[in-house]
Amino acid sequence: MQKPRLRQISSSPSFSRAGLAQIIVDEMYQWVGILDANGINLESNPASLDAVGFKREDVIGIYFWETPWWPDDIRGTLKEAVLRAAAGEFVRFEIENKVQNGTKYVDFSLKPVRDASGQVKFIIPEGRDITARKRAEEELQRKNIELENAYSLLKKQEQDLRAAHAAAKTALASSEERLQLATDTAQLGFWDLNLETGRLYWDHTVQEMFGFDSGEFKETMDDFYRRLHPADRQEVQNQFESAIRNHTHFNAEYRFIFSDGSLHYAVAKGRAIYSSSGKPLRVLGVVIEVTERKVAELALENRFRELAESMPQIVFTATPDGEPIYFNQNWFAYTGLTPGAERDSWTKAIHPEDLPKLMSTRNEARIHGKPWELEYRLRRTDGDYRWHLGRSVPGHDQNDEIIRWYGAITDIDDQKQTQLALSHAVRMRDEFLSIASHELKTPLTSLKLQAHMHRRKLRLVKQPDENIDWAIKSVETTERQIERLTRLIDDMLDVSRIDSGKLSIQLEEFDMGEAVKEVYSQIKPQFEAAGCEVDLITESGIKGCWDHFKIEQVVLNLFTNALKYGAGKPIEVRARATNDRAVLSVRDHGMGISPENHSRIFERFERATDMNEISGLGLGLYITKHIVQMHGGTVRVDSELGQGSTFTVELPL
Numbered sequence: 132m133q134k135p136r137l138r139q140i141s142s143s144p145s146f147s148r149a150g151l152a153q154i155i156v157d158e159m160y161q162w163v164g165i166l167d168a169n170g171i172n173l174e175s176n177p178a179s180l181d182a183v184g185f186k187r188e189d190v191i192g193i194y195f196w197e198t199p200w201w202p203d204d205i206r207g208t209l210k211e212a213v214l215r216a217a218a219g220e221f222v223r224f225e226i227e228n229k230v231q232n233g234t235k236y237v238d239f240s241l242k243p244v245r246d247a248s249g250q251v252k253f254i255i256p257e258g259r260d261i262t263a264r265k266r267a268e269e270e271l272q273r274k275n276i277e278l279e280n281a282y283s284l285l286k287k288q289e290q291d292l293r294a295a296h297a298a299a300k301t302a303l304a305s306s307e308e309r310l311q312l313a314t315d316t317a318q319l320g321f322w323d324l325n326l327e328t329g330r331l332y333w334d335h336t337v338q339e340m341f342g343f344d345s346g347e348f349k350e351t352m353d354d355f356y357r358r359l360h361p362a363d364r365q366e367v368q369n370q371f372e373s374a375i376r377n378h379t380h381f382n383a384e385y386r387f388i389f390s391d392g393s394l395h396y397a398v399a400k401g402r403a404i405y406s407s408s409g410k411p412l413r414v415l416g417v418v419i420e421v422t423e424r425k426v427a428e429l430a431l432e433n434r435f436r437e438l439a440e441s442m443p444q445i446v447f448t449a450t451p452d453g454e455p456i457y458f459n460q461n462w463f464a465y466t467g468l469t470p471g472a473e474r475d476s477w478t479k480a481i482h483p484e485d486l487p488k489l490m491s492t493r494n495e496a497r498i499h500g501k502p503w504e505l506e507y508r509l510r511r512t513d514g515d516y517r518w519h520l521g522r523s524v525p526g527h528d529q530n531d532e533i534i535r536w537y538g539a540i541t542d543i544d545d546q547k548q549t550q551l552a553l554s555h556a557v558r559m560r561d562e563f564l565s566i567a568s569h570e571l572k573t574p575l576t577s578l579k580l581q582a583h584m585h586r587r588k589l590r591l592v593k594q595p596d597e598n599i600d601w602a603i604k605s606v607e608t609t610e611r612q613i614e615r616l617t618r619l620i621d622d623m624l625d626v627s628r629i630d631s632g633k634l635s636i637q638l639e640e641f642d643m644g645e646a647v648k649e650v651y652s653q654i655k656p657q658f659e660a661a662g663c664e665v666d667l668i669t670e671s672g673i674k675g676c677w678d679h680f681k682i683e684q685v686v687l688n689l690f691t692n693a694l695k696y697g698a699g700k701p702i703e704v705r706a707r708a709t710n711d712r713a714v715l716s717v718r719d720h721g722m723g724i725s726p727e728n729h730s731r732i733f734e735r736f737e738r739a740t741d742m743n744e745i746s747g748l749g750l751g752l753y754i755t756k757h758i759v760q761m762h763g764g765t766v767r768v769d770s771e772l773g774q775g776s777t778f779t780v781e782l783p784l
C-alpha cells in the first residue's frame with residue numbers, strides 16, 4: 132500500500148491551468164507520464180518513480196519500453212503497444228511484473244493525445260498497481276473453488292447419505308420382515324418389562340399365547356403371575372429376581388393355565404438392561420410355547436416309565452445336571468426310601484466310601500456328555516450294602532443337547548463276591564505254590580544228594596553184574612526226574628518272586644555265544660536221546676552286561692521247548708550281535724502255535740498244548756518274558772500252526 136503523501140499546496144488563486152494540471156499529475160497515486168509520438172519518455176509523475184525508487188533521470192529521454200521499470204520479457208509487448216498507441220489506438224492491458232517478493236500486477240494503458248489536425252502528438256502511459264486487487268480476486272477465486280469443491284463434496288455426501296439411508300431402510304424393512312416372519316413362524320413372543328413404571332409390554336403373540344382376549348391384558352406382572360401354575364409361581368419369581376440381581380440371563384420353563392383350565396408350557400428367556408449406575412431399568416425377553424413338545428416328552432417319559440417298571444433292575448432318569456427325577460419301584464423296594472424325595476435322599480443309599488467316586492464320575496460324564504458306568508455299593512433297606520453296577524447314557528433333543536440321563540443299576544454283588552473269592556483263591560494258590568516250592572526244595576536237595584551217592588557207590592562195585600547195571604540206570608533215571616522236579620520247583624519259585632516283585636538280576640559281563648554253547652552242552656544228551664539235530668551258529672564276542680544265570684535260564688527254556696514241541700525235527704539256533712543288541716533265535720519245525728495264542732503263551736500258566744499231549748506248567752515263557760524285560764529286552768514268537776516256531780530274544784548290548 133502506498134503511503135499517502137501530503138504536499139503543502141498554496142491556496143493562491145494565481146495557478147495557471149497547466150500549473151493545476153501539474154499538481155494533479157504530481158499528486159496522483161496512479162503512475163502517469165507523457166511519451167512523445169515515438170515512444171520517448173518525456174515525463175513521469177512522482178508516484179511512478181517512488182513506486183520503485185527511480186529518479187527522473189533514470190527514465191526520462193529514453194524509449195518507454197527501455198526504461199528500467201520493465202523486465203526484459205515484456206519490453207517487446209510494450210514496444211508493440213506503444214507503436215499501436217502512436218498509431219492512434221487506445222491500448223490497455225495488464226502487466227505481470229515479477230519482482231523479488233512475488234508478482235506485481237499493473238493495470239496499464241497507453242492513451243494517444245492528438246493535436247488539432249488529428250495527429251498523435253503524445254502518448255499518456257498510465258498504470259496502477261492492482262496487485263492487492265488481483266490478490267483479492269485470486270483469493271476470491273480460490274475461495275470460490277474451495278467452496279465449489281466443498282459444495283460438491285457435501286452434495287456427494289448428501290447423495291451417499293440418501294443412498295445409505297434408502298439401503299438401510301430397505302434392509303431394516305426386510306430384516307423386520309424376516310424377524311416378524313421368524314417370530315411368527317416360531318410363535319416367538321416379545322416381552323418388555325419397565326421396572327420403573329411396572330408396565331409389562333406384551334406383543335400380540337404373547338397375549339394370544341397366554342390366552343388373553345384383546346384388551347383383557349392390563350400390562351402388569353400380576354397378569355402374568357395370575358396365569359402361572361401355582362406350583363411354578365415362586366420358582367419363576369425367584370429365577371427372575373436372581374437374574375436381575377446377578378446380571379445373568381433369565382431362563383425359565385413353566386406351566387400356565389388358561390381360564391378354561393387347560394395346561395400349557397412355555398420357555399422364557401430374557402435379560403435386564405441397567406443404567407450407567409447399575410440400576411436395573413428394563414427386562415427384555417422372548418417367550419415360546421412348548422406345550423406340544425412337552426406333552427410329547429411326557430408321553431415318552433410315561434412310556435419309558437411303564438417299561439422301566441417292568442424291568443428287574445433299578446432304573447432312573449435324571450436331569451441334564453445329573454439330578455435324579457425318577458426311580459422305578461425297584462429302587463424304593465431295595466433302598467426303602469420314599470418316593471417324592473429322590474432329589475435329596477438318593478445319595479443316602481450310596482456307600483459313603485463310594486459316593487465321592489460316583490459324584491466325580493457322574494460330573495465328568497456330564498461335562499463330556501458321555502455315557503458312564505461305575506461299580507459301587509448300595510444300601511439295602513435292611514442296612515446291608517450290596518455291590519451294584521450303575522450305568523447311565525444321555526438322551527438328546529433334535530439339537531443334540533442332552534435333555535435326560537437314562538440309567539440302570541444292576542445288582543452284581545454275587546459276581547463281585549465270586550470275583551473277590553476268585554482273586555482270594557488265586558492269592559491263596561500263589562501263596563501255597565510259594566510255600567510248597569520252598570518246602571519241596573529241601574527234601575529234593577537231599578534226595579538229589581542221596582541219588583548221587585548211590586550212583587557213585589554202585590559204580591565202585593568191583594564186579595558189576597546185570598543187577599548192578601540195572602540199579603545204576605535206575606538211579607540215573609531217578610536223578611533226571613529229580614532234575615526235572617527241581618526245575619519245576621525253581622520255576623514256581625521264580626513265579627512267586629515275579630508276582631511279589633522280588634525277582635532281581637545281578638549284572639556281569641559275559642559272552643552270549645559262550646553262554647548258549649554252555650547251555651547246549653548241558654542239554655545235548657537229551658537232544659541226542661530224542662534224535663534231534665541241532666544246528667548251532669554263534670558269532671564270537673557278543674559281549675554284554677546281563678544276569679548270567681538268568682540268561683542261561685532263558686536259553687534253557689527255549690531249548691527245552693524246542694525239544695518238547697519240535698517233534699524231533701532239526702533245530703536251528705543263532706546268536707549274533709546287531710548295532711546295539713544281542714539277538715538269539717531258536718527255530719524248530721514242530722507243531723507250531725496259531726497266531727491267536729502268540730501273546731497268551733507268555734502269560735502265567737497259559738499253554739497252547741493239551742496236557743495229555745505234552746506236559747508242562749505253562750511257566751517257562753512267562754518267566755522268560757520277565758527276565759528279558761528286566762534286562763530291557765524283548766522276546767517274540769513267529770509261528771503258524773503246524774509250521775514250526777521261531778522264538779527270538781533281543782537284549783541291549
Ligand code: ADP
Nearest residue numbers: 692696723732738739740747748749750751752
Ligand atoms: P510249558 O512248556 O511248561 O507249557 P511254556 O511257558 O514254556 O510252558 O510254554 C507255554 C506254551 O507255549 C506251551 O504250553 C506250548 O503250548 C507253547 N509253546 C512254547 N514253545 C513252543 C514251541 N517251540 N512250539 C510250539 N508251542 C510252544
